[in-house]
Amino acid sequence: MKIVRFAATRRITRFDSHGATIGGIARCRGDVRLSLVALEPGGAIGLHEAVSPQLLLVVDGAGRVRSGNNAAVAIAAGEGVLWQAGELHETTTERGLGAIVVEGSSLELL
Secondary structure (H helix, E strand, O other): OOOEOOOOOEEEOOOOEEEEEOOOOOEEEEEEEEEEEEEEOOOOOEEEEEEOEEEEEEEEEEEEEEEOOOEEEEEEEEEEEEOOOOOOEEOOOOOOOEEEEEEEEEEEEE
């Protein structure tokens, strides 16, 4: 499990753009799947094995993530976690959490 932070920090100035920033997160190869996850207060995605590399990017709320038998780690909006294929992992929240999940045959953090 690798905790990542993400933020839009680089200004976009091309194409008459203004008031816009961007921040790279990951590069994907092969088949890629994007999903939206919403956990209600007290919700959980139980311990299970990642089928492929999986990046969970928290965009709202906060929770805790863990890998295998390791202790849970706090995570909040603007942070993410990368799990490798085959890694057991779990996500829980006390007050609710919204996230984008990116799954692909190859994920490389930028």
